[in-house]
Amino acid sequence: AEHVLDNPSPKVYQPEAQHREPEATVSEDDEREAFDALEIFDLIRTIKDPEHPNTLEQLKVTELKGVSVDDVNSRIDIMFTPTIPHCSMS
Secondary structure, three states, X not given: OOOOOOOOOOOOOOOOOOOOOOOOOEOOOOOEOOOOHHHHHHHHOOOEOOOOOOEOOOOOOOOHHHXXXXXXXXXXXXXXXXXXXXXXXX
């Protein structure tokens, strides 16, 4: 059976220029450094969409403003926006 794409022609956006160079997660005094939203976004921005050759960032499935980090409570929330409201992959 042939798979029919839910959204055969998604809108593709230009990626944001803001990136952060990877840093050590342990400081010189062996104390773990806190995560922030940009660090988490940099980890997920290049994940490819399962139905298209584009990244989640290029499709605006996720954006930096949708990432929140509560490092004290070890919680990361990421808001995803499917490319279409009835996306079967969401």
